[in-house]
Amino acid sequence: MGLPCGTYNYSYAKDMAILRTKTHWALFIALLVLVFTAPLYWNNYLLGVANLIGITLIAAVGLNILLGYCGQLSIGHASFIAVGAYTAAVLTGTFELPFLVGLICAGLMAGLVGLIFGIPSLKVKGFYLGIATIAAQFIIIWFINHLSITGGFTGIAVPYASIGGFVFDTEASQFYLIMTIAVLCVFLAKNLARTRIGRAFVAIRDNDLAAEVMGINLFYYKLLAFFIGCFLAGIAGSLLAHWIGFMNAEQFSIAESILYIGMVIIGGMGTALGPILGVIFIRLLQQGVMFIAPMLESAFPALPAGFASGVSPMFFGVVIVLFLVLEPRGLAHRWMLFKAAYRLWPFSY
Amino acid sequence: MAEFLQYSITGVTVGMVYALIGLSFALIWKSSGVANLALGGLVLIFSWIFYGVLVQVGLPLWLSLIIVIIIALAFGWLIERFCLRPLIAQPILSLISVTLGLEFFLEGLAVFIWPEMVAGLPPLFPTEPFKIGPAVVSQAYVWAAVISLILFGILTLYFRYHKMGIAMRATADDQLAVQASGIPVTSIFSTSWMFACVVSAIAGILISSISGVTYGLVETGLKSFSVVILGGLDSFIGCIVAGPIIGLAENLGSGWLTPIVGWGGLKDVIPFIIIIIVLFIKPYGLFGEVRIERI
Numbered sequence: 277m278g279l280p281c282g283t284y285n286y287s288y289a290k291d292m293a294i295l296r297t298k299t300h301w302a303l304f305i306a307l308l309v310l311v312f313t314a315p316l317y318w319n320n321y322l323l324g325v326a327n328l329i330g331i332t333l334i335a336a337v338g339l340n341i342l343l344g345y346c347g348q349l350s351i352g353h354a355s356f357i358a359v360g361a362y363t364a365a366v367l368t369g370t371f372e373l374p375f376l377v378g379l380i381c382a383g384l385m386a387g388l389v390g391l392i393f394g395i396p397s398l399k400v401k402g403f404y405l406g407i408a409t410i411a412a413q414f415i416i417i418w419f420i421n422h423l424s425i426t427g428g429f430t431g432i433a434v435p436y437a438s439i440g441g442f443v444f445d446t447e448a449s450q451f452y453l454i455m456t457i458a459v460l461c462v463f464l465a466k467n468l469a470r471t472r473i474g475r476a477f478v479a480i481r482d483n484d485l486a487a488e489v490m491g492i493n494l495f496y497y498k499l500l501a502f503f504i505g506c507f508l509a510g511i512a513g514s515l516l517a518h519w520i521g522f523m524n525a526e527q528f529s530i531a532e533s534i535l536y537i538g539m540v541i542i543g544g545m546g547t548a549l550g551p552i553l554g555v556i557f558i559r560l561l562q563q564g565v566m567f568i569a570p571m572l573e574s575a576f577p578a579l580p581a582g583f584a585s586g587v588s589p590m591f592f593g594v595v596i597v598l599f600l601v602l603e604p605r606g607l608a609h610r611w612m613l614f615k616a617a618y619r620l621w622p623f624s625y
Numbered sequence: 626m627a628e629f630l631q632y633s634i635t636g637v638t639v640g641m642v643y644a645l646i647g648l649s650f651a652l653i654w655k656s657s658g659v660a661n662l663a664l665g666g667l668v669l670i671f672s673w674i675f676y677g678v679l680v681q682v683g684l685p686l687w688l689s690l691i692i693v694i695i696i697a698l699a700f701g702w703l704i705e706r707f708c709l710r711p712l713i714a715q716p717i718l719s720l721i722s723v724t725l726g727l728e729f730f731l732e733g734l735a736v737f738i739w740p741e742m743v744a745g746l747p748p749l750f751p752t753e754p755f756k757i758g759p760a761v762v763s764q765a766y767v768w769a770a771v772i773s774l775i776l777f778g779i780l781t782l783y784f785r786y787h788k789m790g791i792a793m794r795a796t797a798d799d800q801l802a803v804q805a806s807g808i809p810v811t812s813i814f815s816t817s818w819m820f821a822c823v824v825s826a827i828a829g830i831l832i833s834s835i836s837g838v839t840y841g842l843v844e845t846g847l848k849s850f851s852v853v854i855l856g857g858l859d860s861f862i863g864c865i866v867a868g869p870i871i872g873l874a875e876n877l878g879s880g881w882l883t884p885i886v887g888w889g890g891l892k893d894v895i896p897f898i899i900i901i902i903v904l905f906i907k908p909y910g911l912f913g914e915v916r917i918e919r920i
Contacts, residue, residue, distance in 0.1 A: 349718060351662075351725070396904040402717045403660035403858075407850050408904050410662075411897035414847070418894040485918050530847075531732070534725045541722055582740025586733045593730025600723045601711040 280619055294466065311455055315448035323447040329559045330454040331515050336539050336551040337465045338508025343537065344545035345469055346501035347481030348397050349406045352413035353536045356506040358528035359416060360386040360513025362426050365434040365523050370425070375437040375518065382514035383507040389416065390506025397498045401484065413530050420525045431524035434517045444518070454515055461508055466548040468504070477501055481546070531589065538596040544606025553607040558592070565591060627759035632880040633873060634762050640852075640872020641770035642831050646845070647852035647864035648773075648780060649824040654858050655784075656793040656817035659709060660717075662724040664825060665846025666731030671697055671826035672833040672842055673739045676746060686749065693826050701822035705815045732843060742840060749834045769831040776824065777865050784861070793817060797859070844893065851896035855903050857913020867911065871896050 280299070285291040295301050315323060339353050350356075360382035368378040393412035397405050420426045437444040437453060444450045468474050476497045479487040488494050517523050535558065543554025569584040580586075599606065646664060653661045661667075674696055678689040708723050750768045754761045784790035796803045796813045804810050825846075832845060851871050856863025879892035909915045 400908045411900040414897040422888045582736045586737030589733030593726045596726030
């Protein structure tokens, strides 16, 4: 379904391939070339936005596996990112371990914490699980603020990432690091969804009781979903820590967690393309609001004083509600419709 | 001992206000099965509106109360009509997410109109404190607890005897049967949202009369989820029992543990730890109905 005209499947491998036609390959390579040559002609501001998008994307892919494929609600995703960020910060900053060790440990640590808070998912679901993860959000952030090793309320400084002798100290070099990992994560997530594990996740999402009756081990797969989702969050956290260079628990508020859910919903839950579109959409909107709100404020002095800080949460709240009401399948679905339409153009069907 | 009494009394009275917020949640859950995660935002926005009407506009107390209640009714109707009704029969995930979006919007709205972050309300109750043995309790706490109990009584009676209340319970049980007997389900939903908004407005006013209007109210709203989880989602009596328990645990725990572990702010995290413990041990709460699922 949804293939260009004249594409036939002669073998199973061909049927399962992600990139089917020469045009696909050409476009894909062009996109990769475009992304990885971006630092040549983008300035530091654009690269900074791209880096933020890349980091967010890794975390959102994790949440999409958890929420979109496996159907387990997590309203504490930002706190799992925080676990990763602080693990990386402490390991590379305080203990001066190499970046890659910090990166992997950040992922594992966040995954383990995710497992702990994922255990209630075996007994409860839906709203109860949402509450459990809200509790996780507050408990984790509280511990970060009160442990001495994490720097408490003051925060902790993080050195630049470095592999071998090479230090990623410019936006451009970090761009390559972040984008490489982001592309890898998206690829892994896309493939994960097509394996036995991914199909088990979807079965659990659609009806976990039926899935269990069919012989899917709920204990294993639900916790696996939590582990993978939080592992990716931890990886994103580590990159975020090295990118910002300074960690403070305020960056990981519950509002950020809700925003991550918003990204996955707006992009389209349970699709590979969804998180990419959702993350780009939300982060660009944020930049836009940040850019326009002060301008509007100076142009119209009659606006209330809280305009600049209040307008963006209001706006995102409305966007999330509108998407849920009008297009619950998200931007990815719109993109599919568009693709179907242009392949048939100029015929209507 | 005096310390213990002090902590307990404060805990129980604060817990009653948590119970009130929990009631607002249970109202919606009972009739429409929607989990309202926007509680914190609702409590926050109504407290600010009350502050705006009472202090900024300078209306008398009774008039501002009436205005806030009318606004709360309007909010409830609007929320149900434009956010929840289009999502009837959608998966539970969408229903939860839509209230999260709402929470975002309400918080933004509060910052938008009242950027000052902190404001004090004039004392609504006599300021002279009660003395119970060696403990001292400010009257505001006691009044808050009394008002919560009264509202709890009214709601319980309403749900038991009033036609609309019975219809609400029936809706929670079987929507199709309710529709077949000629009760418009959608109007039940709007009514429950309107009620819930009024209850959370009153809870917000009570809390902010004690500790001022701050953005910490959002967290208070979130904390009260521990009340509904502990009490059981669909139970009023659960709320009114669990509220004081949470309040007690919060105050006694932080009062005694803080000197031992040396960490401040334990108060803010205890309710969330209770949530996790309850979900591990007895996920449907003390009085909640255990749902048996069928395929």
